[in-house]
Amino acid sequence: MxxxxxxxxxxxxxxxxxxxxxxxxxxxxxxxxxxxxxxxxxxxxxxxxxxxxxxxxxxxxxxxxxxxxxxxxxxxxxFLRTADVFGENCDYLGTHYIDFIPAYLLKKLPEIGSSKVINIDIPDIFSRDRGLFEKAVRSKYWMEATSILYPAFHEFYAEMLEHEIDISIIMTRDVYEKAKNDYYEHFKEIIDIKLISLYLYPENMEFASFIVTDECISFRLLTQEGAFDNKKMHICGPTASKWGKELFEYYRKRSRLIIDV
Known part of the structure; x- marks a missing residue:
């Protein structure tokens, strides 16, 4: 038989x-x-x-x-690509929320490159990813959707502008309100110089953040319970950036441009 x-x-x-x-x-x-x-x-x-x-x-x-x-x-x-992508990081992806990715992009995820889960040292949880910054310097653009406001955001974006990096940021209303209330002068300066494109996403984001550069995508996902943790996932590969831009555009289309405080 x-x-x-x-x-x-x-x-x-x-x-x-x-x-x-x-x-x-x-x-x-x-x-x-x-x-x-x-x-x-x-x-x-x-x-x-x-x-x-x-x-x-x-x-x-x-x-x-x-x-x-x-x-x-x-x-x-x-099938094997899908098994490799989700299998190698099964513990991370299986315990974190990924349904914020539209179905048509989720199906493409196995095709975009190799992924790596990285533990963030506790003192660096609210610090920027300098390794990803170096990739942005080489690629000349930085696309970010975030539900987190990093305390040193102004200095970080100012440094990016010195390198002539094209910056686009989508933020939640909570992030917008915190930036406006706690860091008004710095936030107003970023909006007034109009070298950074800022967008307000009207709903809750079901992730901490994702960032796109020419070389990699970086995700900070929420756990299935909706909590933050000290892990992030990088996906790098020749088509990672294209996929990441599609995901960013999906959220940008559902956001409105911020033109004043």
């Missing part, structure tokens, strides 16, 4: 790697052996199972994916 396709795909690392290798085109046996760092004796039984399931075909010493195999592997690649 043949094994179900799902078992063939997931129960053997060698079979999975063979299918992924053949997705790019036919491969000779020697190429497969080198790529998989295995022996002919070990690989032949796995190839036999794949052939019997009509996922690959053989011509002499060359193997290639069948049409069925290619279609199945395309979906498998998407």
């Amino acid at each position: 043949k094994k179900p396709i799902i078992e063939i795909l997931l129960s053997s690392e060698k079979r999975k790697k063979v299918l992924l290798l053949l997705q790019d085109g036919p491969r000779e046996m020697e190429t497969l052996l080198r790529s998989l760092d295995t022996t002919r004796t070990a690989l032949l039984p796995q190839l036999k199972i794949l052939k019997e399931s009509h996922l690959i075909s053989q011509c002499g010493d060359t193997y290639e994916s069948t049409t069925i195999g290619k279609l199945i592997v395309e979906d498998m690649i998407s």
